[in-house]
Amino acid sequence: MAGTTSLDKVSRRMMWNQHLLVRQHALGNFRTLLQAITVDPAMLVYLDGAWSSADAPNENYAREVMELFGLGRLQYTEDDVRAGAKALAGWGVDWDSATATFYPWNALDAPVTYLGRSVMTASDVIDAVCDHAACPGWVAGKIYRLLVGVDPTNTRRTQLATIFRSNNLEIAPVVESILRGPEFLTARMNRPRFPVEFMTAAMAAGMKDDVDYSRWRCGDMGQVPFLPPNVAGWASGPKWLSPSLAIVRADVANNFDPVAAIVHATNPLAATLRQCSMHEVGAQTRNAFAVAAGAIFYPEARARTLLALAVSSPEFSLA
Amino acid sequence: MAGGNDGYSMVVPYNTGAYYDLRPTVSTAPGSVLHINNEIGFHPNLPRVHQRSTAIVEGLGTVNPDLSHFEMLRRWWQGDVDGHSPQATGFLGRLCDAVGDPNAAAAGVSLGWGPTPALLAARAVTLSLSPYDSGGYPGPWDYNLRNVWIAGHRAMSHPDRLEANAMITTARKGDASALKFSDVMAAIPAVGTGYPDTQLGHQLAMAARLIRGSIGVRVIHVPFNGNFDTHLDHKAQYADRMTELDAALNAFLAELQRQHLMNRVLVATVSEFGRRATQNANGLDHGTASIGLLAGAIHPGVYGQRPSFTQLDDEGDLVPAVGMGDYYATLATWMRVDPHAVLPGAPTPIPGVVLT
Numbered sequence: 001m002a003g004t005t006s007l008d009k010v011s012r013r014m015m016w017n018q019h020l021l022v023r024q025h026a027l028g029n030f031r032t033l034l035q036a037i038t039v040d041p042a043m044l045v046y047l048d049g050a051w052s053s054a055d056a057p058n059e060n061y062a063r064e065v066m067e068l069f070g071l072g073r074l075q076y077t078e079d080d081v082r083a084g085a086k087a088l089a090g091w092g093v094d095w096d097s098a099t100a101t102f103y104p105w106n107a108l109d110a111p112v113t114y115l116g117r118s119v120m121t122a123s124d125v126i127d128a129v130c131d132h133a134a135c136p137g138w139v140a141g142k143i144y145r146l147l148v149g150v151d152p153t154n155t156r157r158t159q160l161a162t163i164f165r166s167n168n169l170e171i172a173p174v175v176e177s178i179l180r181g182p183e184f185l186t187a188r189m190n191r192p193r194f195p196v197e198f199m200t201a202a203m204a205a206g207m208k209d210d211v212d213y214s215r216w217r218c219g220d221m222g223q224v225p226f227l228p229p230n231v232a233g234w235a236s237g238p239k240w241l242s243p244s245l246a247i248v249r250a251d252v253a254n255n256f257d258p259v260a261a262i263v264h265a266t267n268p269l270a271a272t273l274r275q276c277s278m279h280e281v282g283a284q285t286r287n288a289f290a291v292a293a294g295a296i297f298y299p300e301a302r303a304r305t306l307l308a309l310a311v312s313s314p315e316f317s318l319a
Numbered sequence: 320m321a322g323g324n325d326g327y328s329m330v331v332p333y334n335t336g337a338y339y340d341l342r343p344t345v346s347t348a349p350g351s352v353l354h355i356n357n358e359i360g361f362h363p364n365l366p367r368v369h370q371r372s373t374a375i376v377e378g379l380g381t382v383n384p385d386l387s388h389f390e391m392l393r394r395w396w397q398g399d400v401d402g403h404s405p406q407a408t409g410f411l412g413r414l415c416d417a418v419g420d421p422n423a424a425a426a427g428v429s430l431g432w433g434p435t436p437a438l439l440a441a442r443a444v445t446l447s448l449s450p451y452d453s454g455g456y457p458g459p460w461d462y463n464l465r466n467v468w469i470a471g472h473r474a475m476s477h478p479d480r481l482e483a484n485a486m487i488t489t490a491r492k493g494d495a496s497a498l499k500f501s502d503v504m505a506a507i508p509a510v511g512t513g514y515p516d517t518q519l520g521h522q523l524a525m526a527a528r529l530i531r532g533s534i535g536v537r538v539i540h541v542p543f544n545g546n547f548d549t550h551l552d553h554k555a556q557y558a559d560r561m562t563e564l565d566a567a568l569n570a571f572l573a574e575l576q577r578q579h580l581m582n583r584v585l586v587a588t589v590s591e592f593g594r595r596a597t598q599n600a601n602g603l604d605h606g607t608a609s610i611g612l613l614a615g616a617i618h619p620g621v622y623g624q625r626p627s628f629t630q631l632d633d634e635g636d637l638v639p640a641v642g643m644g645d646y647y648a649t650l651a652t653w654m655r656v657d658p659h660a661v662l663p664g665a666p667t668p669i670p671g672v673v674l675t
Contacts, residue, residue, distance in 0.1 A: 008389045189486055220432040229393070229436075241489045243425070243446040243496035244434040250472070250497070251457035282482060288474035295467045305464055309471045314490035 005046040007226040013098045014042035015226050030139060030169040031130045034069065038122050041093045041100045047231065050093040053106040057085035062125075064231055070129040072138040076115060083114040088122045136164035140174050147178050149190025149236075149319060156183070188280055189318035192240035195221035197319060198249065202311045205276040206256030220248045241317060253312035262303035269293045272306040278315055285313050320560075321392060322547030324590035325603055326610030327637075328557050330359050330375055337628035341597045345553045356621065364561035367569035368614075374672055376611035377623035379646055380639025384592065386605040388548070391591035396436040400644035404663040410647055411538045412440030413661040418654055419443035423535025424503040425496070430522040431542040438540055444496050445538075450522040454504030454529075456497055472498060507532035511574050515566040518544050523571035530580055537654070547590060553602040572614060585653045586614040587646075596628055596637050608637035611646055613672065617653070622669050645669055 007015050018040050025033035037043050038061070044050040047061035062084035066076045090107025093100050111118040115128045129135060140160035144152045152160065160174055167173045178184055193201065195218040203214055218225060222245070223234055265271035269289050273281060281289075289309055296302040310316060332338050333349040334357065352360035353369040359377075361369045383402040385391055394402055398410030408416070411427055415438065419426025427445035429435040438445040448454055458468045476494035479487075511527050514520040519541070526539045545560045568586070575581045593609030608626045624640035632638050644666035648658035652668040659665070 006389070008387065189484055191486065192490070222434045227389075238486075238489050239434075239439070241486075241493040242434060243444065243493050243500065244429075244448070246490075246494040246497040247446065247448055247457060248432070250494075254457055254459060254468075282479060282487065284477065284479045285475050288471045291474065292467050292471045295470075296464070301461075301464060305459070305468055305471075308459075308468065309475070312472070312494075313475055314487050314494060317490045318486050 005042045005226075006228055010042040010045045011095060011098060014045065017098060018042040019226075025171075027172045027175065028170070030164075030171055031126065033171075034065070034130060035123060035126045038065065038088070038126055039091055039100050039102075041098050044091055044093050044100055049088060049091055050100075052085065052089040052091070054086045054089040054108045057082075057089045059085040061085075062088055065125070065129060068232055070138065071132055071134045075132065075134040075138075079113075080115055083112040083119070084125050086112055087114060087119045087125045091122065130169060136169065137161035140164050143171070143174055144178050145236075147175070148183055148187040150187070152183075156181075189315060191236050191319050192238065193317055193319045194234060194236070194240065195223035195245075196225060198317065199252070201277070201316070202249075202252055205259075205311055206307060207259055208256055217248060217252055221245050245317075246312075249317060250308075250312045253308040253310075256304065256307055256311070258300040258303040259307055262307060263299045268299070268302055268306055272303075272310050275307065276310045276316060278310060278313075281313075281315055285315055320543045320545075320547050320588055320590040321388070322545075322549075322590070323388070323592045323594055323605055324547045324588070324609055325549065325553070325557060325594040325606075326377075326379065326590075326608070327593070328553070328603075329362050329365070329561065329612065330355070330377070330610050331362065332358060332625060332628070333360050334358055335625075335628055338596075341628060342603075343598070344601060345598045345603060347554075358625070359621065362557070362561045364558050365565045367565050368612075371569065371572055371614060372617075372619040374613040374617045374619050375621050375623075376613065376641055376646060376649075376669060376672075377621060377625045378608050378637070378640030379611045379623060379643075380593065380608040380637070380641070381643045384607045384636070384639075386592065388591060388605075393436070395589055395591050395643065396439075398643070398647055398662050400642060400647075400662060400664050400666065406663075407439075408441055409435070409437040409439040410661065411437045411540055412443065412445060414651065414654055414656055415440045415443035415445055415538050417656045417661060418537050420535045424500040425534075425536055427538040427540065428529060428536050429540040429542065430525055431540075431544065435540055435542065438538070446497065446500060448500075450518070450525045453509065453525065454501060456501035469498070503532070503534045504528075507534070511570070513573060514570040515563070517563050517567060519563050519567040520570065523567045524574075527571055527574045527578075530575070530584060531578055549594070549602050550599065550604055551602045553594075553598070568614070575615070582616045584615040585617060585650065586612075587650055588612045593637065595635065596631055597635060606636045607632070608639035611641075616674060617672050618674055620671065622672060641669065642666075649673060 005018055021036055047064055048058040049061045052058040059081050063081050067073055086108050090103050091100055092103055108120050111120040115132055117128045119125050119128055137157050141152055141157050163177050164174050199214045199218050262268050262271045292305055296305055331347050331352045333352040339346055351363040354360040396409050397406040399405050415426035425446050426443035427438045429438050429447040430450045432449055434447050458465045476491045507528050509528055511524045514524040522541050529536045546556055549556045575584055588611055593606045594603035595606040626637035644662055644664050647662055648666035649668040649672050651658045651661050653673045
């Protein structure tokens with residue numbers, strides 16, 4: 001999801017603090033999250049708020065907070081971007097302590113008009129964004145897309161927006177509605193797993209605990225944590241299913257030790273699918289596993305091969 | 320050469336006094352430089368490359384330079400010539416789209432882990448692989464287990480006409496492409512000798528094999544895994560890079576010569592930026608203008624223009640003379656691709672480089 005910062009531009013400590021902040025508010029209140037991240041040191045540095053003053057404001061965050069985070073394109077004007085930038089200005093960052101401080105002399109001393117309201121501070125800007133009619137639908141739509149793999153229908157988006165607004169922009173009720181919705185139950189293998197998702201699932205299935213290895217292979221698949229290609233983050237799409245990634249997944253899958261539960265199982269094929277949480281496997285894949293299971297005599301070799309086939313299967317590469 | 324290759328350590332302006340004034344301790348002594356002409360010469364650790372037919376593009380850089388690895392790598396990968404024209408595909412990927420055979424096992428290959436953004440294509444199959452696996456599909460060492468494993472993957476990657484889920488079909492196709500490439504690679508004999516046992520040596524041996532095989536690969540991306548980001552200890556680090564480059568590149572060119580393939584290949588270096596004209600304590604920080612080195616079927620010589628070492632820009636960096644657009648346009652023209660079809664702006668190939 002959008003809302004990224006890059007380790008390329010900020011310190012490790014700032015990056016980690018921002019990560020903790022997002023975790024803290026992920027199922028909390030969206031307005032609180034957006035307020036907090038607007039003055040988060042890493043975000044201030046990444047989107048250039050940290051050196052922005054009201055008489056020479058930097059427009060980067062002012063634009064992205066609307067285009068990517070809160071409203072989507074076409075919901076605001078360039079005048080709004082300029083006004084927003086002025087009202088957001090005045091914040092500076094101290095690298096040694098990884099903290100942000102407000103300097104009134106760099107900020108506005110009189111209000112400006114932004115999204116049809118009078119604003120003077122960063123807090124005013126975020127309130128204006130959150131109160132905007134387009135906000136709940138935009139944000140709820142992105143959550144839906146992450147969990148279900150596709151965009152919601154207009155009707156469903158409006159429904160989720162209503163839930164979001166009537167709950168004061170609390171995120172949990174929206175998530176609950178999505179997870180309990182009929183589309184979620186049928187939304188299996190709708191989108192590729194991101195490398196981070198694949199590695200998490202693969203390492204869990206293979207019962208391997210090696211953070212460095214996971215991070216290295218995520219890089220091999222084109223997703224280095226905390227180094228997104230741009231502010232929009234990593235886009236979902238078929239490129240995550242390219243031959244290059246198939247090769248990496250095959251290699252990852254071949255590097256696990258035999259899992260005891262599969263080695264000792266009376267039905268190693270069923271045990272493998274359970275181990276990988278693969279509840280819905282096409283006939284083709286299932287047949288491939290069955291042939292492999294039947295072709296290997298020694299339980300450890302059989303367990304290792306079955307797990308490898310499962311983790312590198314087309315099904316396992318999808319969310 | 321990711322990291323920021325100091326072109327003016329590779330090609331030394333040994334008669335330029337200002338160069339030595341700015342780099343008292345990280346520069347190469349004029350006496351040890353391998354002369355190209357009476358103004359420039361190769362780094363002393365490039366004796367074999369020195370004997371080869373090469374083209375040097377002096378003053379290679381970009382307009383609107385940025386000194387961030389991330390931003391500049393993105394621009395060079397994408398062919399974003401001015402920093403304001405991001406592309407959804409890679410420049411090399413667009414070349415693959417233009418000339419690649421859609422039925423080939425792969426039109427573009429990157430010889431290193433990690434799908435490179437440079438080869439991101441709209442239609443052509445491009446893939447990355449480790450140069451140490453000979454392009455083979457990863458799998459167990461044991462012969463029998465490997466057969467079971469590969470059979471399993473052939474079965475899983477076979478298209479299933481009854482399947483309604485488009486994502487699964489795409490996933491199967493990706494795996495099928497990887498297997499197909501592995502099969503095609505296995506059929507090409509490995510004959511190359513004389514390659515050094517370095518990563519670049521392995522990469523170029525693999526590149527030669529891909530070319531010999533004529534399997535439809537038109538672009539080979541070789542990520543040189545060495546530290547070019549020489550903020551510290553530049554002289555010793557750079558000397559090691561040049562040693563590795565000299566042996567590997569020479570072995571590659573020698574094999575192309577033996578196999579009569581030299582007239583089919585263009586070798587071109589790319590780095591995201593050069594380094595500062597002035598040294599720091601014992602190294603060089605990020606800079607702008609660098610050089611491009613070309614080999615293979617090109618007209619040898621010195622092209623472009625050396626930046627002034629006395630008239631630097633406001634940041635104290637060298638002013639480039641040849642931009643990414645024109646450099647890339649030269650590569651495109653070599654491949655008989657219209658530069659305007661693959662690059663933004665109005666790029667023109669550097670005159671004289673491409674043989675007509």
